[in-house]
Amino acid sequence: MNNGFLHDALIYLTAAIVFVPIAKKLGMGSVLGYLLGGIIIGPFLLGFVGEEGKDIMHFAEFGVVMMLFLIGLELEPASFWRMRKLIAGTGAVQLCATTLLCFGGLLAAGFSWQAALACGLAFSMSSTAIVMQTLREKGLTKTASGRSSFAVLLFQDISVIPILALLPLLAMSSAPQTAEGHKTLLEGLPGWAQTLTLIGAVTAVVLGGRLIIVPFLRFIARIRLRELFTAAALLIVIATADLMTIVGLSPALGTFLAGVVLANSQFRHELESDVEPFKGVLLGLFFIAVGASINFRLILDNPLTVTVLVLGVIVVKAFVLNITGRMTRLSFDQNSIFTLALSQVGEFAFVLFAFIAQLGILSGHWSDMMMGVTAISMAVTPFLLLVNERLILPRFGTKEAGEEREADRIDEEQAVIIAGFGHFGSTIGRFLRANGIQTTILDNNSDTVDLLRRMGFKVFYGDATRIDILKSAGADHAKVLIASIDSPEINAELVEKIKTEFPHLTIMVRARNRIDAYDLLDAGVKNIYRESLETSVRLGVDTLVHLGFRRYTATRAGQNFIKYDEAALPRLAKHRHNQEAYIFNTREEISIQEELLTKDRADNPAINDHAWDRKA
Amino acid sequence: MDIAKTNVLILFAHPRFERSRVNRALLKEASNLPGVTLHDLYEEYPDFNVDVEREKELLLNHQVVIWQHPLYMYGAPALLKQWIDMVLEHGWAHGEGGNNLRGKIIFNTLTAGGTRDIYVSGGHGYTLREFFISFEQTARLCNMVYLPPFVVHGTYLLTDREAEEYGRLYRDLLERLTIVGTDLRDILEYEYLNDWLEAGKERADR
CATH class of the missing domain: 3.40.50.720 (NAD(P)-binding Rossmann-like Domain)
Incomplete structure (x- = not known):
């Protein structure tokens, strides 16, 4: 096992070190570099990593977990409150409209209403990992599009909790199958009990963060050993993730919550910088794993279906996003970035599709297909943004110099x-x-x-x-x-x-x-x-x-x-x-x-x- | 406090007071008179940060104001100018609603190295009164009564005895100014207050 792990790590890290700089040099951004690296080392091309891809995926998802912890940390309740209209308004419109359109489309294509609704919900998610990373690299996080993107992503991330709670209810009509080997608390419970467990776990994280973790960190901080603090930070993330896994929830959500709870403590910056490097590396692995897990065999067998699905999803998402952007009066440039940046299906879709398949709402074949669609749409995003940046904006957009500085925005970094x-x-x-x-x-x-x-x-x-x-x-x-x-x-x-x-x-x-x-x-x-x-x-x-x-x-x-x-x-x-x-x-x-x-x-x-x- | 007395405020501005024999002589007795407040600007505001509110308060509490200073380059030391610029605000000392100083008496007390005969009008020279026309006009703008200056000329030539004599003269002047009802009608006709005092002495002698 050790050998295999080291070998895989070698391949993954090498892929990252080889392809990310190339992608950067070509002006494509690191996310695309990781994805391409993943595709190339994946089973379809070089086959360095094959069947174990799933395992690595599992491991790499920890990067997403950490990223959500960090996003949670960045969410000071105060700034959250300032953005509440943007988050609730834009986020809700985007989520509902996308879900409805996808639901309609899939229903028309002959899916059951439960499957169509579940897939619609999954498709409405965008990739926080890709979008935030890309926006940060391009220095767009503080722009109007950056803030709108953040608001929408945040709303999506938060809504995964109720969606996960709702899915078991959809499954009640179809027979639930416990195909997975993992034994979680949720399995085997009736729908209402699952919902209750979920609420209980969330409450536990919130209260635990307030009452246990903050005093614990204060104690650690007084000892004045930096590595101990790093260890504590990792422990918090891992413990929360583990708790969530035991309950049968998405660990990413748990850590996101933990992050939000800790955002208001004075340890915010310290935690952020302690977890940051781990997040970076693991997120890179995640992107590689996404690239590697694209099932090209399935795509080659059903090229038309996959193409139609990918295009359809991206078009629907972009359409809804564009309307939402206009509603919040984003300028053309900002709206184009906003629209295309969020047009992919996000990593939470992997979680949702896995859960959907596990609940028996969707067949294994179709959930594989949908995950493929998700991965492809993720891989396409950087290209779309590149096209936007190189071809669309210079022609149709107005270059707004200095529009970043708004005097009334307090959340900006101080001088x-x-x-x-x-x-x-x-x-x-x-x-x-x-x-x-x-x-x-x-x-x-x-x-x-x-x-x-x-x-x-x-x-x-x-x-x-x-x-x-x-x-x-x-x-x-x-x-x-x-x-x-x-x-x-x-x-x-x-x-x-x-x-x-x-x-x-x-x-x-x-x-x-x-x-x-x-x-x-x-x-x-x-x-x-x-x-x-x-x-x-x-x-x-x-x-x-x-x-x-x-x-x-x-x-x-x-x-x-x-x-x-x-x-x-x-x-x-x-x-x-x-x-x-x-x-x-x-x-x-x-x-x-x-x-x-x-x-x-x-x-x-x-x-x-x-x-x-x-x-x- | 004696009701019959008028309060006198000496705004004293000398950056090198420790070296000034004549000014010390002038203030020796005058500053101890009842009703006389000595306000040493360079001691109070070594950083030139004049406390405007405090200065206004002082002005309101005094009926006679004296700008006492050495003659530097035909004018006053910098801090006195700073004081004028900071304290005599528009809307308080002059301009709309600026009538807080109306009717108060003000004049300069000067010590000058040059003798009086240097300061004559015509040709390239000017009289001291001409050099101090901006002070006079400032006082007028604030609706104050500007009196002729009290001047000590030729400070470097004075013996200690003569300096002391000036000190007594100055004390007499302040004493007379602190008495309410002193006849100031003809005072404006004199070039210096010294001349008015001299004329008064002559009148008394006769």
Whole structure:
């Protein structure tokens, strides 16, 4: 088994590494790359992965599970509430209209009404995985089409729960067969009991998330071991998925719910970035598996049926989506993207068709066919979008420059990120907020985060030196990053990462002292703020005043001293390297002090301020 | 507080007061008079961030306002200009509804390095009054009564004794201004307040 697993993993990963870059180079997006890779290594072409395809499919579905967990995490109840009209309106129209049209079509084609309705519901699903991945890669998630897509997908994802609950009721007339070997709680129960179990499981996830997981995460966070937190994140996903599987529900739905529950906790960003890499890899595997599982034999045997079904489904879905898009007043460009992006049948259809077949609503032959149709429609999507992007939009669309920025949208990433919200960073945050600048705040002390959140700050919990967490905090779109972490080492590390990964960001760095400032200067940072400079000088100024100096004179002297000291900083920083075998130690610090003290007398303009004097 | 007294506000602006012998002499006695408030602007606002509401409050509580400062480049030090720009707001000090300063008395107290004979009109020169026409006009805009300035000329030439003499003269001036009912009718005819005081002394001597 181990051998087989390693072998499969080798093939899958190789396929990903070979085909995704090719697809990217050709401008097709990674999803298409994975799918093509899957098709090529699949049983029909090279046959590297054959009958086990189903197993891998099962494994890879875990990517979908994780993706839904992440989507759930991104669903802050607050933002969900803001989008409620879009989600309920657009989503409901899309789902109902698509289901009805497909139902009609299939009924006319001679299916039983139960089968037609079940298939209609399954076909109304679009692929969250493909759409979100594609939109993200194209940078469209924040556009109107991106938001509409997200809303519709969300509605679909949520409605899978009631659909799964409804399907057993459809099956009551036809004889249910328990063909699958898996023993789940749902099987063998009457329809109403299945529905009840489902509601119970959902409630368990919601309550468990609130009452158990959040305190549990807080406990883990206090231990301050990053890998433990990653493990905890994975554990949450796996445990929820397992619970759902035991009950006989879609694990993806369970984790989606768990994600929603945790979205409002301060661990949101940390969880997101912990699960993200796993999701990416597993989702890739999922797409490969979809490619590999396309049953070309079946398609070749019934080319006409499959073609008609694929075309029919895509046309119906696109038609409904287009009307929905127009209803929400999407512009032509946005509506075209929206229409085509969502025109495929989604991964939930696999789940639904499997369930439908299991309930005996649809024969095995037909459910295989429908899954094939689903897979093909998924594979076609990237091509459709490519055609739209290259051929349709340039000709018929209007290029709307700068339409992304809408002033009233609060959900956008903020222009300023403050990393490290201790005493230093929080003062900056307060000052910026007092001047109407909202900031995204990152801090890795969960207790601080708790406190600040109670005080009404928008603080996120996470290690700011991780690229992925910076990404999820919006470093791609922010203008300024304030590095105000207590530890100078971590601050320096953060600066290093920002400079390579987000070169567009202006970095403002807190330096603890002169030594830190030298290091930061060496790292090429321009905006350095020594926490020991301004405050010390201010104290000095007030001391002068207490000794009888005129306040204005003392203030000027203080300002000049700061100016002089900052001008001297780069000079002395260079000089520092002349000393051989530089080690940070007390002796070196003393020598710096000595140098400063002797230079002060000679250079400091504050000492010889001749303004307003008769004789200079 | 004595009802019969008028309150005097000295808005003092000197960036280098610690080096100013004459201004110290002027304020030594004058600032301790009852009814006189010394408001040291460079000490209060070293960062030039004038507290407008506080300044308005002070103005409302005083009937006589003095801009006291050294003569820098034929004008006042920067902070006094800042004060004028910030505090004498449209709608408060002047313009529509801006009658809070109506009828108040205001003048400049100046210390100048040059002697009085340098400041003569005609040719390339101007009188001090001509240089301070913008202050006069500002006062008029605010419906205030602008008096001639009190001036100490040739500060570098003064002996300590002479400086002290100016201090007493200044104190006398403020004392007279704080007494309600001081006859100010002919005061506007003089070029400097010093001249008015001199004329008064002569009248008394006669």
